[in-house]
Amino acid sequence: MTQTDLFIIDLFLLLYVVMLARSREIKWYQVTLISLFGFLLAGTPFSYPAWFMVQFIGKFFFG
Numbered sequence: 001m002t003q004t005d006l007f008i009i010d011l012f013l014l015l016y017v018v019m020l021a022r023s024r025e026i027k028w029y030q031v032t033l034i035s036l037f038g039f040l041l042a043g044t045p046f047s048y049p050a051w052f053m054v055q056f057i058g059k060f061f062f063g
Contacts, residue, residue, distance in 0.1 A: 003045070010046045030049065 014035070021031040039050040 008045050010039070010044050014046075 017031055017035040021028055021058060036050045036054060039047045040054070
């Protein structure tokens, strides 16, 4: 898979998450957590900003 393929897949997943949030079937914080940990598990290029965000938030809870 090339880098371009990964970005296309990531953008599709991001669109899917936005549509889930707009449908209001699940709450916004659940959508945020699902998308953050989904990108982390996938190991795509967007996983690095998600990992830094998790570390930043984790500092407040776990010192």
